[in-house]
Amino acid sequence: MGKENVNSVDVVELAMQLIDVESVTNNEYAMAQTLQSWLEAHGFTVELQFVAHPNRYNVLAYPKQSKPELATIIINSHIDTVPPYFPASIKDNKIFGRGACDTKSIIAAQLIAAHALLTTHGITSIALLYTVGEEHDSIGMQKANELSFPMAKFMITGEPTNSRTISGQKGCYMFSLKSKGTAAHSAYPEKGLCALTPLLNVLHAIQNERWPTHKLFGETTVNIHVEDGGVASNVIAGSAEATILFRISDKPFYVEQRIKQMIARHDAQNQITYHKICLHGPLELETVDVEKFKPYVVAYTTDIPVNRAVMDGKCKAVLFGPGSIEVAHSDHEHIDIEELKRSVQSYQDIVLTLLKRCGRDLRSKM
Numbered sequence: 001m002g003k004e005n006v007n008s009v010d011v012v013e014l015a016m017q018l019i020d021v022e023s024v025t026n027n028e029y030a031m032a033q034t035l036q037s038w039l040e041a042h043g044f045t046v047e048l049q050f051v052a053h054p055n056r057y058n059v060l061a062y063p064k065q066s067k068p069e070l071a072t073i074i075i076n077s078h079i080d081t082v083p084p085y086f087p088a089s090i091k092d093n094k095i096f097g098r099g100a101c102d103t104k105s106i107i108a109a110q111l112i113a114a115h116a117l118l119t120t121h122g123i124t125s126i127a128l129l130y131t132v133g134e135e136h137d138s139i140g141m142q143k144a145n146e147l148s149f150p151m152a153k154f155m156i157t158g159e160p161t162n163s164r165t166i167s168g169q170k171g172c173y174m175f176s177l178k179s180k181g182t183a184a185h186s187a188y189p190e191k192g193l194c195a196l197t198p199l200l201n202v203l204h205a206i207q208n209e210r211w212p213t214h215k216l217f218g219e220t221t222v223n224i225h226v227e228d229g230g231v232a233s234n235v236i237a238g239s240a241e242a243t244i245l246f247r248i249s250d251k252p253f254y255v256e257q258r259i260k261q262m263i264a265r266h267d268a269q270n271q272i273t274y275h276k277i278c279l280h281g282p283l284e285l286e287t288v289d290v291e292k293f294k295p296y297v298v299a300y301t302t303d304i305p306v307n308r309a310v311m312d313g314k315c316k317a318v319l320f321g322p323g324s325i326e327v328a329h330s331d332h333e334h335i336d337i338e339e340l341k342r343s344v345q346s347y348q349d350i351v352l353t354l355l356k357r358c359g360r361d362l363r364s365k366m
């Protein structure tokens with residue numbers, strides 16, 4: 001532990017190479033190919049898993065002498081980024097660029113760590129899984145559920161967590177409410193039916209409710225986005241729509257049930273249509289003490305709840321990565337170079353710790 005791996009000097013160069021491959025969601029093919037060439041040149045067999053047209057592939061890799069069925073630990077992240085793309089540059093000991101922390105640099109650290117685990121520690125019971133579409137709809141992780149890792153006990157997912165492992169992530173509940181009315185001149189409201197009235201009453205009820213709290217995950221919070229509220233102040237709204245996003249700390253099904261009750265109560269004329277977009281509860285994650293940092297809880301969601309083995313309890317998830325979520329997706333997205341270099345060793349330490357938890361003997365040269 002603590003010994004800097006000689007390979008970590010290459011991580012900056014590799015991170016910059018990966019950032020320079022544009023891979024905004026829906027356009028991940030060049031990134032999949034780049035990972036494939038690097039991995040094949042460094043002792044791994046690569047399979048590209050077709051996800052969607054045009055040319056959207058997940059990348060699955062495992063040591064040449066092994067196979068995915070033998071992997072006890074899956075190292076994972078996503079290869080797509082949010083727009084707009086901007087290339088890599090270095091300033092003030094930081095790498096800037098799209099994906100600098102979410103997640104190109106993380107992938108670079110994971111690749112070098114996996115290679116070191118293979119060559120220095122002789123560890124072959126790992127697989128790497130890189131998915132498309134995490135920034136939009138997690139279509140890649142959904143497809144990856146078709147891959148079989150019968151021995152997998154842990155999945156290490158890379159997202160920027162300030163180099164701390166995460167003890168839990170809040171759940172997510174998103175739905176839309178569309179309300180239909182009859183447009184009319186606002187001087188003659190009796191000629192129309194206002195689509196906004198029932199919607200506003202439901203939204204008001206949502207904001208005034210006390211939602212569940214939990215000792216680990218804290219408060220359930222909600223944010224409302226109104227997409228449509230009619231056309232003008234002198235027209236009775238013929239349609240209205242809102243999308244509501246909850247970060248759930250407890251009792252996801254109770255929250256959904258309360259929403260349905262509120263709609264029933266405030267929508268006397270059956271104007272509102274409820275459409276559920278996603279619902280999953282909070283998730284406790286496996287923690288590892290790395291770099292002497294303590295684990296903490298995050299409010300954002302990742303690909304992890306989409307993974308069936310994790311949700312079925314067959315595989316435990318670890319969430320860890322250098323970099324800060326606060327600069328991800330921003331026009332100044334960056335990662336600290338020293339933190340990135342340390343993470344190469346940290347990913348190895350996490351794998352070695354988890355392998356011990358699997359009760360496996362290491363063929364370690366240490």
Ligand SMILES: [Zn+2]
Nearest residue numbers: 102103134159
């Ligand atoms: Zn991400």
